[in-house]
Every structure is written in structure tokens, then in C-alpha cells.
Amino acid sequence: xxxxxxxxxGSGKTTLSSLFIRHLAASRIPVIAVDADINQHLGPALGxxxxxxxxxxxxxxxxxxxxxxxxxxxxxxxxxETMIKTTPPGExxxxxxxxxxxPVYDACARTVPLDDGCVxxxxxxxxxxxxxxxxxxxxxxxxxxxxxxxxxxGREEYVVVDMTAGSDSFASGMFTRxxxxxxxxxxxxxxxxxxRQYKEYARDFGVPLKVVGNKVQSPDDLEYLRSEVGEDLxxxxxxxxxxxxxxxxxxxxxxxLEGVNRTALERLHRTADASYERRDWERYTxxxxxxxxxxxxxWGNAKTGADLAAQVDPSFVLLEGAATPQPA
Numbered sequence: 621x622x623x624x625x626x627x628x629x630g631s632g633k634t635t636l637s638s639l640f641i642r643h644l645a646a647s648r649i650p651v652i653a654v655d656a657d658i659n660q661h662l663g664p665a666l667g668x669x670x671x672x673x674x675x676x677x678x679x680x681x682x683x684x685x686x687x688x689x690x691x692x693x694x695x696x697x698x699x700x701e702t703m704i705k706t707t708p709p710g711e712x713x714x715x716x717x718x719x720x721x722x723p724v725y726d727a728c729a730r731t732v733p734l735d736d737g738c739v740x741x742x743x744x745x746x747x748x749x750x751x752x753x754x755x756x757x758x759x760x761x762x763x764x765x766x767x768x769x770x771x772x773x774g775r776e777e778y779v780v781v782d783m784t785a786g787s788d789s790f791a792s793g794m795f796t797r798x799x800x801x802x803x804x805x806x807x808x809x810x811x812x813x814x815x816r817q818y819k820e821y822a823r824d825f826g827v828p829l830k831v832v833g834n835k836v837q838s839p840d841d842l843e844y845l846r847s848e849v850g851e852d853l854x855x856x857x858x859x860x861x862x863x864x865x866x867x868x869x870x871x872x873x874x875x876x877l878e879g880v881n882r883t884a885l886e887r888l889h890r891t892a893d894a895s896y897e898r899r900d901w902e903r904y905t906x907x908x909x910x911x912x913x914x915x916x917x918x919w920g921n922a923k924t925g926a927d928l929a930a931q932v933d934p935s936f937v938l939l940e941g942a943a944t945p946q947p948a
Contacts, residue, residue, distance in 0.1 A: 622768065622779045622797060623892050627804035628814040629785035632834040633657075635863055636804050637782040638665035642874050643885040644778050646736035650719050652729070654781040655743040656761050662782045663741060666732050667871055675730075678745020679763035682727045686763055689723050690714050690770045696933055702926045705762030706793060706912035708905070709770050710933025715942060716770050718777035724767065735873050761794065768797040769908055772940050775896045793911025796825050796904075799895040802888060804832045805849070807841035812848045819852070825907060828895055830854040832888070854891060855884040905937045 625637035634657065644651045655662035655676075663673030679686070687700035693712035697703055709715060716724060729740040744761050761784065773779060781798070795801070803818055805811040815831060822829050833845045833856035842856050862877045909932050916928035 621773060621775065621777065621799050621892055621896060622771070622781070624781050624783050624795070624798040624801045625804060626783045626801060626818065627785070627834075628806075628810055629659075631785075631804045631806050631811060631814075632857075633785075633804040634659075634661045634665050634782050635867075636802070636832055636834060636857070637780055638662060639863070639877070639881070639885055640802075640888055641666065641739055641780050642734055642736070643882070643889060644780070645734050645739050646874055647889070648737060650777050651739040652718055652779045653732070653739050653741045654764055654779065655741070656764050657744075657782050657784050659785075660743060660745070663732070663743070665866075666739070666741065667734065667866070668732060668741075676741060676743045677728050677730070679728045679742055679767075680745050682724075683763050683766075685727055686724055686766060690716075690766065694931075694933075696931050698926060702924045702928065702931075703766070704912075704915060704920045704924065704928065705765045706769070706908070706915045706920075707766065707928070707931055708908045708912050708933070708936075709938060710931070710936045713770060715772050715938075716767060718771075718773050718779060728763075736875070765794045765797070768794065769938075772938060772942055774940055775893065778892075793907065793914075795822065796827055796907045796911070799828070799899065800892045801827060801829045802832050802854075803829055804834050805845065806835045807833060807844045812845075815849055815852075826903070828898070830891060832884075833857065835859075855887045857881060857884050899940075901939050902937055908938070 625633045627633040641651055641653050653662060653666065663676055664670065684700060687703040690713060691697050691700050691703060692714035694710050695712060696710050697707065716722065725740065729742045731738050732741045744764055764781065771779065803815055805815050818829060829852060831849045831852045832854060833842065836842050836845065836856040836858050845853050845856060860878055860881055862872055865872055912932065913929055920928045
């Protein structure tokens with residue numbers, strides 16, 4: 621299951637995504653956690669110190685390896701250099717699975733131990749001095765999008781992505797890559813404004829969206845969220861002494877998280893799990909191809925000097941049980 625946490629900056633999406641990741645790990649469910657936010661706070665939220673969090677390899681720095689591995693023996697892709705972030709898989713492509721070892725995970729993922737299990741953590745990487753003034757952050761998350769395009773995952777396997785703040789994820793097709801998107805919203809006009817943007821953008825693509833109210837401190841806050849987002853409001857979360865202690869570097873057993881917040885995480889889990897029944901791999905593949913053709917026409921063909929529409933395999937559908945050729 622592919623799950624995204626989105627919201628405006630400061631809404632608490634990293635905190636909520638880290639709690640959800642801990643909940644899944646405590647349930648002994650395999651998890652790959654991906655920090656796709658420019659601020660790179662997911663590692664510390666999962667208990668890493670700053671040095672260990674900074675040592676997580678940047679996916680963007682390993683993009684040539686990622687492309688070369690995923691391309692595999694796909695004859696429609698002339699070279700790894702002609703792959704762009706939206707390049708879809710086809711016959712001969714190598715696919716990724718949550719529960720496996722492969723060169724992409726070896727290079728980009730690190731195991732993070734938690735008191736109730738462990739997770740694999742991957743990160744896009746922060747801006748560097750060489751990026752300033754010349755690079756767009758969307759170039760950083762391109763590696764994440766490419767990996768999601770080649771990922772086949774089952775019901776009891778999770779990839780949880782802490783997305784970049786605001787509506788930036790709509791600058792690519794990555795927002796359609798998820799089984800469920802949880803939008804973390806504060807009971808404020810700014811929080812509701814981001815929700816309305818997501819709701820509008822997602823509507824045309826059938827992207828499932830639920831709101832997690834955060835920093836809800838009173839019945840008035842809760843009523844405000846209900847009046848503004850209606851049935852999209854899934855749960856509301858208030859203050860947590862456990863979270864505050866962790867934010868101060870005082871690690872505590874996850875089992876000590878307040879009962880009301882554990883109940884909220886269970887609700888998120890049930891909602892994410894229920895989305896499995898609505899999976900439509902054919903539509904998923906069509907949307908992948910749609911955004912690839914748009915990117916090819918708008919900039920990809922000119923950048924690579926190739927006709928990237930030719931990379932589309934019209935007979936290929938990404939499926940949960942799809943076979944993938946392995947390295948010789």
C-alpha cells in the first residue's frame with residue numbers, strides 16, 4: 621500500500637507520518653518510509669539523531685544507478701540517460717518490491733530500528749550549495765516518482781511518503797501514485813486553503829483523500845474542521861505529551877503513546893487497508909502513461925534528444941503479481 625502524508629508547512633504532517641510508520645512497525649507490517657520533504661525531518665521524527673539522519677543517502681545522488689537498475693532489459697528505453705522521472709515500466713523492466721533486497725535499496729535505504737520493529741528509510745536529500753539558484757526541488761523528488769512507478773506492493777506491505785509541503789506535489793504526476801492520501805490540516809484558514817487546493821486537483825484523477833485534523837485543542841476547533849471539510853475529516857488529533865517528549869530528544873516506548881492517539885492511528889490504518897479493495901492497476905498504469913506523455917512533450921524530448929513517447933509499452937499493465945527479470 622502506498623500512502624502519502626501532505627499538508628501545509630508546519631501542519632504536523634511529518635509528525636503524523638512518523639507516528640503512522642511506528643504504528644505499522646509495531647504491528648509487524650513491512651514498511652519503507654520515504655522523506656520527500658525539502659526539510660528532511662522524518663529521520664529525527666523516527667528517533668535518529670541529527671548525525672544519523674544526515675547520513676541517509678540522497679536518492680537523487682544515486683539516480684543513474686536507479687535508472688540503470690529499473691531499465692533492466694526494456695528495449696523501448698534506449699539508455700538510462702533517456703529515462704526521466706515519469707518513465708513507465710514495460711516488458712523487460714525491473715520492478716521493486718517492499719520485501720526484497722536490491723541494488724536500489726542497498727544504495728539508498730537504511731534500516732532504522734524502532735522499539736517495536738524496524739523500517740527502511742529513504743530520503744530525497746536536502747538542497748546543497750550547488751543547487752541554490754539553479755535547481756528545482758522537483759528534480760530531487762524525481763527519483764521517488766521513478767521508484768513508485770516501478771513498485772508493486774501488496775496489502776500487508778506499506779510505503780509511507782512524507783511529501784513536500786503545500787501543493788508542490790501536483791507539479792508532477794506523483795500525487796496519483798498513492799492508494800490513500802492523508803492531508804494533515806490545522807483548524808485554520810490556511811490549513812483549509814491547502815485542503816481545498818488538494819481536493820480540487822485530486823478530483824479529476826480519482827485520488828482518494830482524507831483529512832487528519834491536527835492541533836485540535838477545543839470543540840470549536842473540531843466543529844470548524846467538520847464544517848469546512850465535511851465527510852473528508854477522518855480523525856482529529858490534539859496535544860501529545862509523548863510527541864513533545866520525543867521532539868525534545870527524550871525517546872519513550874511507543875506503547876506509551878496516549879490511547880486516544882493510538883486509536884486515531886488505528887483508524888488511519890483501517891482506512892488505508894480498506895483502500896486496497898479499490899485498487900485499479902489498469903487505471904494506475906494509464907495515469908502513469910498520461911503524465912509521462914505530458915512531460916515528454918513539454919520538456920523531456922527536448923532535454924534528452926529522444927522521442928520519449930516511444931518508451932510506452934502499450935501492452936504492459938503494472939500488476940501486483942508481475943514478474944521482474946533479475947540481474948544476471
